[in-house]
Amino acid sequence: MNLGELSTESKMFCACKNEFGAEPNSNCCPVCLGLPGSLPVPNRTAVGYVIKTGLALNCQVAPRCRFARKNYFYPDLPKNFQISQYDEPLTYGGHIDLTVNGEPVPIRIRRCHLEEDTGKNIHLPDGRSLVDYNRCGVPLMEIVTEPDFTAPEQIRVYLAELRSILRYIGVSSANMEEGVLRAEPTVNLIDPDNGYATPKVEIKNLNSIKSVYEAVKYEIQRQYRAVEAGEELFQETRLWNEEEGYTATMRRKETADDYMYFPEPDLVPLAPEREWVQEIKDSLPELPAARRRRFVEQYGLPEYDAEVLTDSQARADYFERTVTAGADPKPASNWLMGDVMGYLNEKNITIEQLSVTPAELAELLELLAEGAISGKIAKDVFVKMANTGQSAQDIIESEGLVQISDGDQLAALVEEAIANNPQAVEDFKAGKGKALGALVGYIMGQTRGQANPQLVNKMLKERLTDS
Numbered sequence: 001m002n003l004g005e006l007s008t009e010s011k012m013f014c015a016c017k018n019e020f021g022a023e024p025n026s027n028c029c030p031v032c033l034g035l036p037g038s039l040p041v042p043n044r045t046a047v048g049y050v051i052k053t054g055l056a057l058n059c060q061v062a063p064r065c066r067f068a069r070k071n072y073f074y075p076d077l078p079k080n081f082q083i084s085q086y087d088e089p090l091t092y093g094g095h096i097d098l099t100v101n102g103e104p105v106p107i108r109i110r111r112c113h114l115e116e117d118t119g120k121n122i123h124l125p126d127g128r129s130l131v132d133y134n135r136c137g138v139p140l141m142e143i144v145t146e147p148d149f150t151a152p153e154q155i156r157v158y159l160a161e162l163r164s165i166l167r168y169i170g171v172s173s174a175n176m177e178e179g180v181l182r183a184e185p186t187v188n189l190i191d192p193d194n195g196y197a198t199p200k201v202e203i204k205n206l207n208s209i210k211s212v213y214e215a216v217k218y219e220i221q222r223q224y225r226a227v228e229a230g231e232e233l234f235q236e237t238r239l240w241n242e243e244e245g246y247t248a249t250m251r252r253k254e255t256a257d258d259y260m261y262f263p264e265p266d267l268v269p270l271a272p273e274r275e276w277v278q279e280i281k282d283s284l285p286e287l288p289a290a291r292r293r294r295f296v297e298q299y300g301l302p303e304y305d306a307e308v309l310t311d312s313q314a315r316a317d318y319f320e321r322t323v324t325a326g327a328d329p330k331p332a333s334n335w336l337m338g339d340v341m342g343y344l345n346e347k348n349i350t351i352e353q354l355s356v357t358p359a360e361l362a363e364l365l366e367l368l369a370e371g372a373i374s375g376k377i378a379k380d381v382f383v384k385m386a387n388t389g390q391s392a393q394d395i396i397e398s399e400g401l402v403q404i405s406d407g408d409q410l411a412a413l414v415e416e417a418i419a420n421n422p423q424a425v426e427d428f429k430a431g432k433g434k435a436l437g438a439l440v441g442y443i444m445g446q447t448r449g450q451a452n453p454q455l456v457n458k459m460l461k462e463r464l465t466d467s
Contacts, residue, residue: 003182004141004172005117006049012116012139013040013083020178024132032116032137034079039266042067046114046139047090049171051272052280053141054091054112056169056287064271065090067114067264075131076119084115084142086261090270096165097289100157107158108146115140120179135179141172147186152217159183159209160311164288168313176208183212187219189227198223199235203247206240215240219247291316299329308337314351321358327365335365339382356385364392376449377401401450407459410443410451414459417442428464436460 008018014031030038051061068086094109117138122130143162149155163174163181174181183206190197201219206212219238226233238247286294288310295306295316310316315336322332340361344351364385368378373396384395395401417439418425427435439460443451 003117003184004053004143004166004174005180006046006139006141007170007172008043008045008049008139010043011137012043012046012114013137016137018138019134020180022134024130025134027134028136033133034081040083040264042267042270043139047270047272048276048280049139050090050112050114050141051277052169052284053143053166053171054094055277055281056165056284057091057094057096057109057112057143059091059094059109059112061091061272061277062089063274064088064269065113066269067267068261069264070115071260072258074118075129076121076133076136078119078133078136082116082118083264083267085111085113088269089113090272096158096161098154098157098161100151100154105148105154105157107148107154110144110146112141112143115142147190152213152220155183155185155216156209156213159212161288163209164311164313168285168287176206179207182206183209185212185216187216187223189220189223198227199233201233201235201247202237203240204237204250205242207242211240211242214245215247218245222247285313295319299323299333301329301333305330305333305337309333312351318351318354318358322362322365325359325362327362328369331365331369332362335361335382339379343383343386354386355389356382360385360391367392367396371452372396373401374449374451374453376444376453380449401448407455410455410459413443413446413451414456414463416446417460418463425464436464 005018010016011018011027011032014029016027016029016032019027031040054061065085065088067083068088069081070084070086071081073080089111090113092109092111094112096107096109098105098107117135117140119131119133119136122132124130145158149158163176166172166174166181172180176182184202184204185206186200186202188198188200201223203215203219206215223233225231234252236252237250239250240247291310292303292306295301295309296303301309308315309319319332319336322336323329340351340354340356344354361382364378364382367373368375373381377396381392381395381401384390385392388395421439421442424435424438428439436457440453440456443456444453
């Protein structure tokens, strides 16, 4: 099960702001606190976002659905019930097709429905607990899969793909570190030969894809050990201890009967107009899986490149605009995955904040392909472009960085390198091929990286072989 907070401006059933990081208990009202006499009103944008997500996950959109009250008491749920959906979800019966270790893994989606989020408990070191109700009533989308996963790696790939889809269609930031996307996997062991199955265990307190992977892997091993040792297992909810790397009992698991679901009396059933559903369907962008396949087929990229580039819609868009501006696809991909992403990580910015436009990067790559500058200089120029906003051509001309490819000039540098590095010359002639690197490095240092490295290598080999 995945829970994703939707990127709406207001909450699910009231006009309070849907805002992460606000002053505790500053975005609350009688509706989201469940005070007597308050009445909820559904957020149309949130309904549209769930329909959009369901369609992206190949779900059916119900012609009619309704909300239900899920009754339980926790300190972060002030009205003692949660408005959710139970037996009549908004969308249902979908699937997501994964590729894990080169093998196709279809995962069925049972339903994708709407509910409201609860508040947040803050536990202090002295044993006291505080409650922030800002999150109460935030529109929450719950995605429930069928029990099709057979290995932790499949769950990791599924979550990464789901996160990309949610970001592509613009319904959620899907940031797990902010609690916007939460995964609460249910784990048990099944022996298909004799029908034996261990009780289901739901794991909570997971704040990253890595945590989900590690927690599921641990829980599988824990249940295996328990079965082998003849220990009794229970249907329960367990917490993941990130630091120690183990799950621990939180509470015995409730069933649907314990929640006493019944139709929400303050909300009429929803019946999405067919025209509206079609309009939402027509607005869907090209999704990550389709874009990956197209990048391989259209641009001839390796599958790894296509996967990295399409993980982010903004990164994929930047790549395509760079190629459209004239760059060769593979060098553009290499630069985006290497120097560009390295710069973004160093500055802690997104690709949308990068001052170098796709057209400017294409110009830099063209100068590199033409041999006007060396690879080392191109890397330096890119950083200067990003820091100053200048074009590659302006930086190269103003700093005199044009690559040296003149044969006579390079020949003189080759003779200088041989004369000043007798040990490297002797090592090369003795069969130590790496010694050539010292001679090349000398020439590159003397020319501030402007010498054409391919020509330098060729000329040094010819000169040393002939002598």
